Amino acid sequence: MSETYLVSQMVKLIEQCYKENAIVSYKLKELAEREKILNAQISSFTTSLGYIDPDFDMRMIKKDYDTAKLLRQKPFNKNLSYLISQVFKQNNYWRNLYSITLDAIKIDRELLSTSRIEITMPHQCAIGNALRKLYKQGIIERQEKYLHCKIKKRGMFDTSEWRLKQIEKEG
Numbered sequence: 675m676s677e678t679y680l681v682s683q684m685v686k687l688i689e690q691c692y693k694e695n696a697i698v699s700y701k702l703k704e705l706a707e708r709e710k711i712l713n714a715q716i717s718s719f720t721t722s723l724g725y726i727d728p729d730f731d732m733r734m735i736k737k738d739y740d741t742a743k744l745l746r747q748k749p750f751n752k753n754l755s756y757l758i759s760q761v762f763k764q765n766n767y768w769r770n771l772y773s774i775t776l777d778a779i780k781i782d783r784e785l786l787s788t789s790r791i792e793i794t795m796p797h798q799c800a801i802g803n804a805l806r807k808l809y810k811q812g813i814i815e816r817q818e819k820y821l822h823c824k825i826k827k828r829g830m831f832d833t834s835e836w837r838l839k840q841i842e843k844e845g
Contacts, residue, residue: 754804
């Protein structure tokens with residue numbers, strides 16, 4: 675009994691794989707044909723442009739449409755300055771880069787505090803660049819945090835804590 679059930683399940687899985695393989699093969703052929711057409715058009719237009727303006731630099735266009743640049747996804751959906759302001763609005767005490775990034779991801783993805791979040795290097799780099807810009811503008815302040823003498827100091831972001839600049843009252 676269980677063997678026939680297992681056989682029928684395996685047959686269904688094999689049929690699904692064959693179907694998906696056929697669809698993907700067809701789409702790949704379509705994309706290959708489309709790529710040939712586009713390459714022919716690019717070649718034709720480049721040649722025509724070369725006759726019209728021989729001094730035109732094609733590297734500018736190629737650089738703007740680099741595949742890696744086009745396919746790269748932004749680590750955050752919302753504006754980084756907005757996310758950082760929301761993080762500090764929640765609680766404005768001295769925080770390190772990791773905790774700021776963690777809370778910014780939670781706000782950006784609108785997650786609950788109990789959700790498990792993976793912080794990647796692009797997330798930290800994006801937040802770090804935004805913190806550096808806000809620090810230069812005088813919006814946030816930075817302090818060195820205490821590290822044990824055996825811990826290696828590896829740059830400004832590993833040894834710093836950040837918070838919104840306190841408004842000084844005149845009086």
